[in-house]
Amino acid sequence: MLERAVLLLELFSPQHPRQTISELAAGSGLPIPTVFRICRELTRLGLLERGDDFRFQIGLRVWEIGTGAPRAHELRSVAMPFMEDLHDITRQNVQLVVRDHLEAVYLERLSSHDAVGLVGRMGGRLPLHASSGGLVLLAHADQDIYDAVLAAGPRAFTPHTITDEPTLRTLLAEIRRTGIVVARQYLNQGTLAIAAPIRRGPTVVAALSVVVPLDTDSTPLTTVLQTAGRAISRGLS
Template sequence: MTGVPGAPPRARGHRPPAGDPVVDRALALLSAFDSNRPYLTLSELSRRTGIPASSALRLAGRLLEWGALERGADGRFSIGLRLWEVASLSPRSHGLRQVALPFMGDLEEVTRQHVLLAVREGEEAVMVERLSSHGAVPALYRAGGRLPLHSTGVGLVLLAFAEPGFQEEVLAQPLMHQPENVPVSPAALRRTLAEIRRDGLSTLRRAAPGPIVSVAAPVHDAQGTVVAALSVVVPAENAEPRLLGPAVRTAARGISRGLGAWRAPATP
């Protein structure tokens, strides 16, 4: 097919300069929400995404129709349940959660605190499930939230069993323990990761938002790859990691067997 006479040829693989594709702008609207701002007005959506208000309103309307957004009586937007329904189908969380929940329930019943399950996503961990008892210590992270790899129990496990090249990339960055905002020593972190690989267990103590102890263990798939980390988070007072460690490791090995890892690594 020939083009219009005299018109410059259209470059293959390049879109015309008419702005970002609709899908990119729609994703930008969804990404504007976070745990601190779960409700946003139209003007806030426009400001946080850089999309003109008229375009933001039109895109938000389409997302409302599909169910990815909801709008309250006050006019503010929030993430819709349809988006959660679709996200819950992710194989990395759905099958894993189904297998893990009975074991997590047992740990939660024993500890009466928090039990966390997380997977690695890029340079962060994503919590795919959290069980918490009434009266549990304050928790920094929610289910669906992102956690730093270098300063959380589950994150350290996922980092310890990640590819060596990825570990070196993380270790080369200026890292801070959060929320204490204390610099991380690369040498100390390297030793910690080696200990986690050796013991199959991570024990992390932190002072904020309250004194807690996190004990975490790796979860393996049928190929023996570490695909998740399981942890308990308990008050530092009277915490006994030596007792918690075997319980967490046993639960993690049970989840691993449920994922097909019949030859889960033996307890050190």
């Protein structure tokens, strides 16, 4: 029951924020009566909400529960002042990213209305190999995570996404050496993404990234981003 409920909740997205029982059944592969029973229970618990048109959407209680996650709450609290400073400087996208197995999860994003468009969203997930923050996290992950990423077959989001093993291995080694990654159109066309690690002691627990137009000079941003990453790391120690 719990696994099926999570499966249904995961079907909601910015592209499909409101769905009918039939749509949820088609997306999950579950029988309509089963979907109906689960949605009724999720609605009773406040995890789903049903509109007058009988379409369901994620309930506020999901957000309330999510904000209580210790890893996310502490990271966001410590990082937010530095993210706001970076946003004031760039007026673009500033992101806080953590790893969940083979995916980069976006805990927070600050954006301006005229910032460059992105594939990912706050609270969303992307493969580790494709985003700047994900690459930082992959560079500092265990070997079994790296092996699993390769076994899954890295997907190309743009013609510039790194998907071949030798180039990816070289890039990850460079990230570990320099403490920074500059990703040119790896995930979004026309963008430059820069990311630096955030540590708790010796362990990399998150990444801080900025995404700006492709023609932006990356040199001053790398210095500012690394300084912010180190400051957040001190706050987590």
